[in-house]
Amino acid sequence: MPRLRLNISMSLDGYVAGPNQSLENPLGEGGEALHEWVVVTRSFRRIHGSEDESGETGADDDVMAESFANLGSSIMGRNMFGGGPGPWAAEPWKGWWGDDPPFHHPVFVLTNHAREPLEMQGGTTFHFVTEGIEAALERARQAAGDGDVGLGGGAEAARQYLRAGLVDDMQIHVAPVLLGGGARLFEDVGDVRSRYEPLGLVSSPAVAHYRYRRVT
């Protein structure tokens, strides 16, 4: 069965987005610093269409490549798709992933508001799921083929899957950033102590990557 793999960047003080998230500032105040280690990697540039040899290699690049490897579908919260509350507009916007999103597979977006699937360039189709996290996971597993299901956030989506005990593997990337507030990851997530086994950590001077596997 496809595994549900959570991959998310977190500040040292435990936040996966800064305070005051908004349409203009989707990562919250200071939140972009969580992802500085990502955008400099060669794998990130490749995923975003670069065909040259630019970008850094090394431990972070290896982790970044692995986090995207062997995924057949993904799940994300509405905040991570495009933010904003309430019903979709008559001509709703297409999220902040651009015309050719980096997923290249079906993406299931958790929302309370139904919407037709949105087919983008490059193989990414956003499906909007209103029936909750278990329905989204079921559909994502069916769509994943031989691959796994990726889960990246936002905080509320990640917390819901953790709380329900549905995350099989997780890799938490702790950046040396203090945000002082925002969206916490490890808050009301159930008994993670007995549920997960640590598989060690690797790090660069920019970020440390902590890996866990579900044992129960």
Add this chain to the structure above:
Amino acid sequence: MPRLRLNISMSLDGYVAGPNQSLENPLGEGGEALHEWVVVTRSFRRIHGSEDESGETGADDDVMAESFANLGSSIMGRNMFGGGPGPWAAEPWKGWWGDDPPFHHPVFVLTNHAREPLEMQGGTTFHFVTEGIEAALERARQAAGDGDVGLGGGAEAARQYLRAGLVDDMQIHVAPVLLGGGARLFEDVGDVRSRYEPLGLVSSPAVAHYRYRRVT
């Protein structure tokens, strides 16, 4: 002026002690796992009296040695001294640091209950301070001579000094441990985002060490 240096181990989910701390279980359930990286280092064994070459060297040992270097005095909360609430008994116990505590300098213990200083072997004297964190810091600075003042915990003592903006340097050791509850470090600690500058991180396979310096 002597700097106040916070050195503390934290779980990935943000706790510096596990749930249900007690006299029998001072680190809380699972909390001892936070310190596994410490007790295997050569520096830790030396500090605790070992004169042989046992214990591991490497990044963690270097950090451990540095965290104890050039300290002229220390501050800790009552929980870290010996736990337990309320007035001291007629013949109060001497804490859980043994007859020859590893500090070898004056240690100022934050408490609401006055008590005579407690002189141990090896140069450690515990002074019990009932006038609050600023008075304790003032006394610790006077006692530190040319050294700095160390602060190790517990959580409440660390949070109080962070909230008051009195911590000059901090090094947070994030172990690949999930505790699922307990005493959080970064909770109600004020504007750490603008107050601290990250100075990078180093890690071993066992723990990552994050370093910060106060900028305002």
